Amino acid sequence: MRIRNALPVFGLMATLALAGCSTTSDSASVENKAAASGPTVQTAQIFDDVYGVTTDAGYSLPAIPIQQVKPQFRRQIVSYESTERPGTIIVNTRERFLYYILPGGKAMRYGIGVGKEGFAWAGTAYVAWKQEWPNWHPPKEMAVRRPEIAKYVEGGMGPGLTNPLGARAMYLFNNEGKDTLFRLHGTPEWQSIGTAASSGCIRLINQDVIDLYNRVRPGKTTSKVIVVQ
Numbered sequence: 001m002r003i004r005n006a007l008p009v010f011g012l013m014a015t016l017a018l019a020g021c022s023t024t025s026d027s028a029s030v031e032n033k034a035a036a037s038g039p040t041v042q043t044a045q046i047f048d049d050v051y052g053v054t055t056d057a058g059y060s061l062p063a064i065p066i067q068q069v070k071p072q073f074r075r076q077i078v079s080y081e082s083t084e085r086p087g088t089i090i091v092n093t094r095e096r097f098l099y100y101i102l103p104g105g106k107a108m109r110y111g112i113g114v115g116k117e118g119f120a121w122a123g124t125a126y127v128a129w130k131q132e133w134p135n136w137h138p139p140k141e142m143a144v145r146r147p148e149i150a151k152y153v154e155g156g157m158g159p160g161l162t163n164p165l166g167a168r169a170m171y172l173f174n175n176e177g178k179d180t181l182f183r184l185h186g187t188p189e190w191q192s193i194g195t196a197a198s199s200g201c202i203r204l205i206n207q208d209v210i211d212l213y214n215r216v217r218p219g220k221t222t223s224k225v226i227v228v229q
Helices: 012-018 140-145 206-215
Strands: 043-046 054-056 059-061 076-079 089-092 097-102 106-111 123-132 168-173 179-187 196-198 202-205 224-228
Touching (some): 054 206, 097 206, 106 202, 106 206, 168 206, 179 206, 202 206
Parallel strands (some): 179 202
Antiparallel strands (some): 043 076, 054 059, 097 106, 123 168
């Protein structure tokens, strides 16, 4: 399913880029800077054992060599004091973290890949709908830059292990009910976690996006998303 009702609220460049959610050639990794802004966090539990081979909807997701992923970007429960209610998602693009607020001053934290400079987005939205093993429809503007993907503009790329949206996608709408073209989604490129390597969307390791997807209840009152830079 492809949504065509889009509003370029946050700038033309971001709007054109976000629907693609594909890798670009530039990337820049960052270290954990949690103390630099926002609440101080402390890890309560880390989930290194969840990145093995995962069978899902008939697909066999390969194991992630998790020791090659920096510890701060692995799924973990952290202390996180926030005035936002449980179920809220806070994305800190500078730190490369996504926080899913839990009760009791805790949050589930995931490492993410973000958009490179010029393709960033910030604001408040909500998850309007979500999809397992989504189709990928790159925008025409991306196809101009990368002619090899032009064949997917109209027909789309079907779900699969090489699809840039990975195993799950969650679609963010603004408070006026318009599609931001900004997605939370999986990726087959686990090496990009912790970097600025996408055309705007927030990407997670497939095993992590499945976990987040199972927690999120779409709806304006149940799935607030705050993206900060």
